[in-house]
Amino acid sequence: MTLAVVGASHRTAPIEVRERLAFGRAELPAALARLAAEARGEAVLLSTCNRTEVYLALPGGGDGAEAARGLLASRLGAEAAGAARWLYEHRDRAAAAHLYRVAAGMDSMILGEPQILGQAREAYEAARETADEHGSVVGPALNRLFQSAFSVAGRVRSETGLGRGAASVPSAAVELARKIFGSLRGRRALVLGAGEMSEITLECLRGEGVRAAVVANRTHARACELAARLGGEAIRWDGFDAALPGVDIVVCSTAAPHPVLTRERFRAALPGGAPRPLCIIDIALPRDVEPAVGDEPNVFLYNVDDLQQVVEDNLGRRREELAGAEAIIARGVEEFWSWYASLAVVPTIRALREQGEAVRRAEVERALRQLAHLSAADQDAIDALTRALVNKLLHAPTVKLRDAAGNGRGTAAVDTVRYLFELDPDAHPSPHDQETE
Amino acid sequence: MTQILHFGALGLYALAAALLGVSLARGSRTLPRLATGVLALGVAAHLADLAAYAGRWQELPLVGLGPSLSVLALLVAVGSLALATLGRTGPIGLVLVPVAAVVLAAADAVGVRPGGEEMAFRGVWFVLHVVAALLAYAGLAVAFAAGLMYLLQFRELKSKRFGAVFRFFPPLETLDHIGRGALLAGLPLLTAALLLGWAWTERFHHPLSAGNPKVVWGVLTWLVFAGALAVRAGGGRREHRAALASVLGFAVVVAAYLFLRVSTASSAGFL
Numbered sequence: 001m002t003l004a005v006v007g008a009s010h011r012t013a014p015i016e017v018r019e020r021l022a023f024g025r026a027e028l029p030a031a032l033a034r035l036a037a038e039a040r041g042e043a044v045l046l047s048t049c050n051r052t053e054v055y056l057a058l059p060g061g062g063d064g065a066e067a068a069r070g071l072l073a074s075r076l077g078a079e080a081a082g083a084a085r086w087l088y089e090h091r092d093r094a095a096a097a098h099l100y101r102v103a104a105g106m107d108s109m110i111l112g113e114p115q116i117l118g119q120a121r122e123a124y125e126a127a128r129e130t131a132d133e134h135g136s137v138v139g140p141a142l143n144r145l146f147q148s149a150f151s152v153a154g155r156v157r158s159e160t161g162l163g164r165g166a167a168s169v170p171s172a173a174v175e176l177a178r179k180i181f182g183s184l185r186g187r188r189a190l191v192l193g194a195g196e197m198s199e200i201t202l203e204c205l206r207g208e209g210v211r212a213a214v215v216a217n218r219t220h221a222r223a224c225e226l227a228a229r230l231g232g233e234a235i236r237w238d239g240f241d242a243a244l245p246g247v248d249i250v251v252c253s254t255a256a257p258h259p260v261l262t263r264e265r266f267r268a269a270l271p272g273g274a275p276r277p278l279c280i281i282d283i284a285l286p287r288d289v290e291p292a293v294g295d296e297p298n299v300f301l302y303n304v305d306d307l308q309q310v311v312e313d314n315l316g317r318r319r320e321e322l323a324g325a326e327a328i329i330a331r332g333v334e335e336f337w338s339w340y341a342s343l344a345v346v347p348t349i350r351a352l353r354e355q356g357e358a359v360r361r362a363e364v365e366r367a368l369r370q371l372a373h374l375s376a377a378d379q380d381a382i383d384a385l386t387r388a389l390v391n392k393l394l395h396a397p398t399v400k401l402r403d404a405a406g407n408g409r410g411t412a413a414v415d416t417v418r419y420l421f422e423l424d425p426d427a428h429p430s431p432h433d434q435e436t437e
Numbered sequence: 438m439t440q441i442l443h444f445g446a447l448g449l450y451a452l453a454a455a456l457l458g459v460s461l462a463r464g465s466r467t468l469p470r471l472a473t474g475v476l477a478l479g480v481a482a483h484l485a486d487l488a489a490y491a492g493r494w495q496e497l498p499l500v501g502l503g504p505s506l507s508v509l510a511l512l513v514a515v516g517s518l519a520l521a522t523l524g525r526t527g528p529i530g531l532v533l534v535p536v537a538a539v540v541l542a543a544a545d546a547v548g549v550r551p552g553g554e555e556m557a558f559r560g561v562w563f564v565l566h567v568v569a570a571l572l573a574y575a576g577l578a579v580a581f582a583a584g585l586m587y588l589l590q591f592r593e594l595k596s597k598r599f600g601a602v603f604r605f606f607p608p609l610e611t612l613d614h615i616g617r618g619a620l621l622a623g624l625p626l627l628t629a630a631l632l633l634g635w636a637w638t639e640r641f642h643h644p645l646s647a648g649n650p651k652v653v654w655g656v657l658t659w660l661v662f663a664g665a666l667a668v669r670a671g672g673g674r675r676e677h678r679a680a681l682a683s684v685l686g687f688a689v690v691v692a693a694y695l696f697l698r699v700s701t702a703s704s705a706g707f708l
Contacts, residue, residue: 161466165604179594182608272672277609294595297674306597313599317464 001344003141005095006068006087007046007053010109013086021075021086023047025126032130035071036137039064043137044146046102046123048116050109055099057141065089096145096336100329103153105163112162112318117153120146144339152332159328160321165314170201172307172314173281174208177249180279180300185209190247192216192240192261193254194226197283201251202230214247216240218254241269250280252288263292266299274298283307338406345405348414349398351423356390439493442486443507443541443549449479450514450538457531461605469528473521476534480518483511483541494551499567501551506544512575513537516619520579526607526615532582562637570630570655576623577658577687580665583616584683591677613676616683617669624662631655650697657693661686 008021023031028045035043041058054068073083090098098107103120105112124146127138138146157163166172177184189210191198194217202213213232217223220236227234235243244250244266254260261280273296280301282289287303294301364386368379397417404413418424456472459465487507490498498504514537521527590606593599606612634655638644645652665682669675 159467161464164466176594179590179603179608180610182611182614273674275672277676298677300594302597306599309597310599 002058002091003095004056004065004089004091005053005098006065006089007051008086009051012088017086021052021072028126029130031071032127032137035067038067042139042142044123044127044142046120048119055142093333093337097329097333099145099149100152100332103149104156104325106325110167111315113167114163141340145336148332148336152328156325156328160324162318162321162325165317166310167314169283169304169307169311170204172310173201174204175310176302177279180277181248186211187248188212188246189249189251190214190240190243192252192288194222195253198251198253199226206230214243241265244269252282253284254288256288257286259288259290261289261293263290266293266296341405341410342402344410345401345414348417349401352394352397352417352421355421355423356394360386360390439486439489442482442489443545446479446483446486447538447541449475449482450534450541453479454534454538461531461601464601464604473527476518476530480514496551497564499564503544503547503549506540507549509571509574510537510541510544512571513578516575516579526611528605528607529582529586532585536578562633566630566633566637569626573623573627573630576619577690579619580616580683581687583612584680587612587680616680620662620666624666627659627662631659650701654693654697658690661690
């Protein structure tokens, strides 16, 4: 039984390659069915902007990974022959550990980012919904692998600080605002400038419950467009001073070559000073807010360097958590592998049990023919006695087989048991014979 | 047994404070939870200690300096525990738990045993007076802790220092809510305590003069409460002013107590 992952990520392939390897949601069923058929195993395909990976479980061993390599190479068209340099492959324990790291965000471009866990769930669900002629392309092995990956990722997030703190400039803005206001639910925000950064920051703020957003932009139509899209209110550029007293957070991201919010303008808008804490996030370059505004009472002014400092601090602390996260991953891999290896001995255990039961039943029937004078209760007692005997005799071999599978000695143990109990119809060489050979 | 419980509670408070200090330094996520657990054990030991005291002396631990301080320490610790568990603001214990530990240590130093003058008129009014007053003082301690942390966090945010205080301390507004809530709850309790005390002494023909240390300290504390709430009126940096007033007010109340205590050293009572 083999477990394998073949793929390319931001660590091995440039964006031009990654975007060609990426699979759309609609392409997944056909690709998964092809993979499962060619590899003769289970398959899950994880495709995000930073990685495309094929996870395979191959019950018959074999080299199904070639099918995955072929599928990915075929996406590169003329460059298919050189695809190998972009691709990596991990097998067995390393493959499980890789998925766990991916799901926990440890292999992400931004260390500890949480989105990848949702994307892994979506990939798994998409594969579960895909079926070929043999049924779903996800069987017990990948089912268990992905479920355990989600569980391990959850433990990494809850037991370490890997996901703590903001890891992007917009989320750092939210973190700072939350340190001032606590909950942002019901807060009012004023956004100056309707560019991409404004939009992303506003989305983050609204995600935290910011109730009303007032958007001002030199091009009023653009302000209206952004306000409509994110559920805010657009105001004229010249009128943003009047909005200042009513807001808690100001996000500035205009392309103006000079400060649009000077100390004079601020004092004119708020003659008595800010009546309550006012958080100003200036993510424009050049800066939109004169630094002196930050000296005003009750004003907390942060520029893009401040936000970047928060991000760097957080990422540094996340890196310090990697050792703890790796320990959780290692435990998860061993737990999974113990279960996965035991799958190999299941057919042998089943055959052993069936053989024991067949022998028992035949012997009981033969004995009862000679003991026909016994009452039904006595016959039942004999039946129960023999069943208990067989169960007790087979208990130790069953447990030892499972233990051996967990310790990596499953194949040898299976061979021995099948030889000793003659479980294979054909003659089976003994382990000793194998060693001799 | 009482001694073991008492020192056990003191040790657990000290351990909880140390764990919170390490959490601040390391930015640990798990240690504050452990600190809350240790604090809960400390509160349990402290409660058992006071119950044992009541059983042994056949009276509530409300008379005399040592017992009163011990109950005050318990109330401060319970406040910190409630904020950590219900309000999810465990870091405030960084200030509150050491306060509880220091007050309990002071109780140990003066001796936790019945003291003060024999009063034939102890009864429900006396109990209500003392309990309401101690609850109000505990509220002032909470307001002090919240105010101190507010000022430190405010300074960090204003000066763009995103270090241990920024990460570990609760948000400004949360600290402000805690401080305001503690004062709003404490002021009526202290008012009730003062009125009960006055009515009680009048009822039993032991009226206190205006210069009595108890009266001076009680009125001063009431003024601190009222002042810390009054500075919230008006515009500008209301929250900042209120935090500063809470910190300074607490310092004034403690300093005044120590001064009055020293000047009336013969008394074995609370003051």
